[in-house]
Amino acid sequence: ETGVTQTPRHLVMGMTNKKSLKCEQHLGHNAMYWYKQSAKKPLELMFVYSLEERVENNSVPSRFSPECPNSSHLFLHLHTLQPEDSALYLCASSSSGNLAGELFFGEGSRLTVL
Amino acid sequence: DAKTTQPTSMDCAEGRAANLPCNHSTISGNEYVYWYRQIHSQGPQYIIHGLKNNETNEMASLIITEDRKSSTLILPHATLRDTAVYYCIVRAPSGSARQLTFGSGTQLTVLP
Numbered sequence: 001e002t003g004v005t006q007t008p009r010h011l012v013m014g015m016t017n018k019k020s021l022k023c024e025q026h027l028g029h030n031a032m033y034w035y036k037q038s039a040k041k042p043l044e045l046m047f048v049y050s051l052e053e054r055v056e057n058n059s060v061p062s063r064f065s066p067e068c069p070n071s072s073h074l075f076l077h078l079h080t081l082q083p084e085d086s087a088l089y090l091c092a093s094s095s096s097g098n099l100a101g102e103l104f105f106g107e108g109s110r111l112t113v114l
Numbered sequence: 115d116a117k118t119t120q121p122t123s124m125d126c127a128e129g130r131a132a133n134l135p136c137n138h139s140t141i142s143g144n145e146y147v148y149w150y151r152q153i154h155s156q157g158p159q160y161i162i163h164g165l166k167n168n169e170t171n172e173m174a175s176l177i178i179t180e181d182r183k184s185s186t187l188i189l190p191h192a193t194l195r196d197t198a199v200y201y202c203i204v205r206a207p208s209g210s211a212r213q214l215t216f217g218s219g220t221q222l223t224v225l226p
Contacts, residue, residue, distance in 0.1 A: 004157075043158070043216040090157050101148050101205050101214060105157025 003027040006091050006106035013081065014114050021076040021109045023091030032074040033103070034066060035090040043090065049074060050096065081113045118202045123221040126196075132189040134220055136202030139183040145206050147178060148214065149187045151198040151222075158201065158216070161187065192224045 004025045013019050025032065034046040048056030049068040063085075065077040074091055088110050092103040119137040126132040138147065148163040162169055162176045164185075169176045175188040189196055201219040 042218055045214075088155070092157070101146060101163060102160050103150075103158070103214065105159065108155070108157050110155075 004091060004093055004104050004106035006089075006109050008109060009107065010110045010112075012112045012114065013078070015081060015083070017081075018077070018079040020078065021089055021091075021111075023074040023076075023106055025072055025074075025091075025093040025104070027093055027104055029093035029095050029104070030071050031094045031096055032068060032071070033092040033094075034074065034076055035092065035105075036087050037090060037108075038084075038087040047076075078111075081111075083113050086111055086113045118204060118217060120200075120202050120217070120220045122218070123223070125223050125225055126189075126192045128194060128224050128226050129191055132192040132196065132222055132224070134187040134189075134200050134202075134222060135184065136186070137184045138202070138204050141182050141204050142206065145204045147176065147182075147185050148203045148205055149174070149176065150201045150203065150216070151196075152201070152219070153195075153198040161200075192222075194224050194226060196222065197224045198222060 007022045011019060031050045033048050035043045036046055037043050045058050046060045047054060047066045052068050052071055063080050067075040088108045090108045091106045094103050146163050146165050149161040150158040151161055152158040161173050162171055164176045164178055176185060178185045199219040199221050201216050203214050205214055
């Protein structure tokens with residue numbers, strides 16, 4: 001039990017589908033993150049939310065749309081994805097300030113785009 | 115943020131100490147050294163971090179050289195479950211985790 005839960009764990013979708021990834025944290029943290037990990041590549045930071053406000057958007061294509069309705073939940077809405085978007089999508093949370101370097105990750109959602 | 119250099123892979127015998135090196139010769143005075151690991155197909159796991167002094171917790175020990183240009187993560191009694199990719203990262207204390215830049219890390223394989 002990591003305290004950060006991601007669903008679904010596996011998702012297969014076509015390029016015209018619309019789906020969402022969900023992340024929930026039970027650690028009382030106030031910052032949440034989406035990372036992408038493609039095969040044989042390092043983790044790439046996609047989005048950062050602090051106190052439910054988006055504070056980072058690393059030039060991610062608009063076909064990825066994050067949503068943070070409260071400090072415990074984070075979504076990644078997916079639409080018209082491309083096969084190269086197939087990857088492991090990881091959610092993480094942290095406290096703020098000096099503890100922000102201690103990230104707690106979920107198990108990830110393995111996405112396959114056909 | 116300072117960049118880090120780690121060996122691509124290492125092997126360690128089960129029960130022995132695993133010593134994972136990291137070079138960060140351009141580290142700034144206020145940057146911390148963080149270590150994470152990622153077991154295959156799981157999310158990364160925070161291990162330990164430090165600034166100047168050596169640190170120890172229930173998972174590992176972190177030894178930072180006096181000039182802070184390199185560090186070593188020590189797993190005192192490696193088990194098969196410690197097989198993972200280990201990431202060494204340097205990060206300033208301010209700002210969000212956007213400053214945590216994960217590189218390629220070191221693939222540690224613990225052998226029976």
